[in-house]
Amino acid sequence: MIPPELGALSPTEQRLWDAFPRGTRVVLTGDTPRTVRATVIRSLLLGAREAEPGHRAALHLCGADVVGCLDLAQAEIEPAIDLIGCTFDAVPLLSFARLRGVSFEGSTLPGLDAFAATVQGTLSFVKCTFTGALVVYGLHVSGDLDLDWARLAADRRPEELFGDRTAAVFGDAVHVGRHLYLQGTAATGNVELAGMRVGGTMHGHQGLRVDGELRLRRAEVSGEINLTDAVLMNPGGVALGAWGLRAGQLSLLPERIDGAVDLRHARVDVLRDDPDRWPAQLLLDGATYTALEPAGTTGERLNWLDRDPAGYRPQPYEHLARFLRQIGHEADARTVLLVRQRRRRRQLSPAGAAWGLLQDGLVGYGYRPTWAALWLLVLTALGTTIFSLNPPASGAGGTAFNPLVYTLDLLIPIVNFGQERAFGIGGRAQWLAYVLTAMGWILFTAVAGALTRTFNRS
Template identity: 25%
Template sequence: MKKAFGRSLDDFLPLRDAENKLLHACASGTDLALSHGRPEQKTPENALRAEFVRFLALGGDESAAIHEMGVQVEGAWIEGSLNLDHCTVRRIWLGKCYFEKTLEMRNAQFQGSLHLNGSSIPGVKGDGLICHGSIFFRSGVIKDRACELRSSTIYGGLEFSGSSFLGGQKNDDALGLDRAKIYGSIFFNKNFHAVGKVCLSGVVVDGSLQISQASIECGSEPSEYLLDLKGASIAVALLFRDMILPVNGVNLEGATVKYLVDEYLAWGDGLNFGSFYFEFFQGVGLRVSASERSSWLRKQKQSESLDVSHINAQPWMNVVNALARSGLPEHAVQVGMDFESLKYFGEKKIVRPEESKSKFKGVFGRIFKRFIGLLSCVLIGYGYKPWRLLGWFVFFWFAGGSLYWYAELEKSILPSSPLVYLNNELSEECKANWVLCESMPDSHSAFSPFVYSLDVLLPVVDLDQEKNWTMKTPGMKEKFLDEIFINWSFGHLLRFMYWFQVIFGWGSGLIFVAMITGLLKRQEK
């Protein structure tokens, strides 16, 4: 029966010395070392035809039986293009080999693991491949084109530690793993180096993604994102630490991960955290300070929004919740307050020419919003420190009580009921100091400065002080300027304190109700 060319041993006769050695090694299931390291030049002792390697990888024929261990060779010079497209291949080990041309294995199926440790390859085209083991490419080099493994399925892991992907030097991506399914973990460790874009958008990883002691640089073709993890799903952890250089342009939009293990110094600028979700910080991620975490979030790429209120709150709230779940409530509070501060007092609003008509409206709107933000920060720490409101309440209670006490001594506190003044005898006896007058009837409540202060502050509570006592305030001047600039006295100060306490009391009461309502809603959620 006639076979296709390249599927019979006769198609390769006479064999070279290196090929003859490899044939015997494949038959016995042993590995073959043609040189001590990766060859720098082709010699008769290390040269293998790519077509012959393919013939052995596909199982040989009746004249060339292949052991279950498959092809195992190290230090070979692979001459020509090794094309394994749409092939079913046994376990193959091509360590420290030099490939003259791109390794092609689109839609191939590997029944075992693929070992390419230490090899130098111009490029890899492996979109849609299925590997029932792992792919090992430690300390290797892909020097001219991208390593393309898009939509591939790897039932083990991917090991790229110590390798260099240099496709970006020639206007190409460094690595393409878009929409791949990895049942193990992916490792970019130990001096991993990439020049050009590393694309992992839509990748699904059942293990972890580890990127440490690595560097990712921009190639000759500028790219918005150097590390693209858009829509990636990582079941366990994303490790991003000990980077040789901070990575600029990391896209995590829509990505999900359970644990984030990162260092602040590993991240560069131009980050995208839109809809990025993770549950916990772990490891070194727990040692990142709250200020560093806020600075990390500020590295996000901001849209050309007209208002800082358009800042995406989701990444900030995700970090706050993750910090709380990770046992760092103080960090969560600080990051939450930093977000509120950015929202109220962030970058200056950009006014475009077509919107100049609303310029003043925008200015006053920003002033009002920042005033509200300042009050929120001072009074309740943007809602993260509600106990501050109690502190301010106690402070103004004592401040008002002290002022009313002094006003009592200055004879500035008077009864508010007109009936008291109708008693001429009582008015004559008590006009020196109504508060200290012993002739006041027992039915009239005695003045207490601190109870009076508390009665003014509490809007819905009647302590029988505010309705029975009032303060002495001088009358208004005839001229407007005199009223504004001259007519000032201790009585005016008393009146201002009274008005301030009324406003503060109602405001703090409304804030307290809002906080209680919000707390109940969060607990229900």
């Protein structure tokens, strides 16, 4: 029985009315009238017709022009919904609805509101064209959320709910049980997926393009986030905002990025990238990873770390050194830590920078310990030669003068061989004694500081 408020059904609507109880597909082609009122679809989905015995009721409609607002807000819908290749003149409302599998594949919509909706199954927007924003804030999908090859446009949303933001996708706190598909998707405006949870993989390869920010702040993806050959364009802003991201693997291999990539405090098991595809600005403070593929050369990775627009941050260097040490590249790890100290020196006061420069030249901040031994050998040879040519007149208590031991007595501040006290050097050689004593203390202090840093790292 047709509800009185619907009035008379058109022939096309009657076809849909008759097909619904058996779950039969209605395909509108050729010169067939295409107009279907949204109220007719709503009535069917809310139980105006029951399934025929032995069949499952479902709404399968292809090629219709849906007029009016399809309002399913807060409804509990049991039948599956397939609205394939349809055109909508009003934004469908699915907020807080509980639905089975839903597909709008190939449809054109002025936007869609599915705020806090629940879908038991897959929600598909494959090849859809949106002229307004897609709102899936707080959406729960037990299966896949599929936006492959969709076209999305930005729209503004009310301040009381969204802070007066403009975006193509409002998708904060989305939960996807399986996979999120964004292959070939094109969005003009931000794609906001902060706090998203994905049980499988986020497929953002094969031509994903976002003219705005792809926002994955605090998102958690159990599998891979694949951005191979993606195009992320937000000149002067953040192209990929992934602060606090958690992912099994991040494949950051875009075709092009214009804008900063923010990976601060992100944690990924495997980070795949390519020096030829690195963004000009890369924020890595607090980011951690278990593996880098490829590990790359030390020079490449140091250039990688030097792309932070905020300047030097110690943690990225320390974590890269830890990673290199874990894979057996101890010398490379020391190089990274040495460069860390050199870049830190730029931020010090003139006195601190001068002392750092001295430590660098003498022992490479402790990461080049052989330099201290070389300095000791050179200074020992110099002192031994000069003191051999300019020996003191006599020593106390008949002690014999030994130029080598005397030089070591000056150079090694924590050892006393008795030569320095027994003999006094005069003339020009006396100035060398002062220099050797000072250099001994400087070398000792630099080595002690390096050992302290080593123990602290351990």
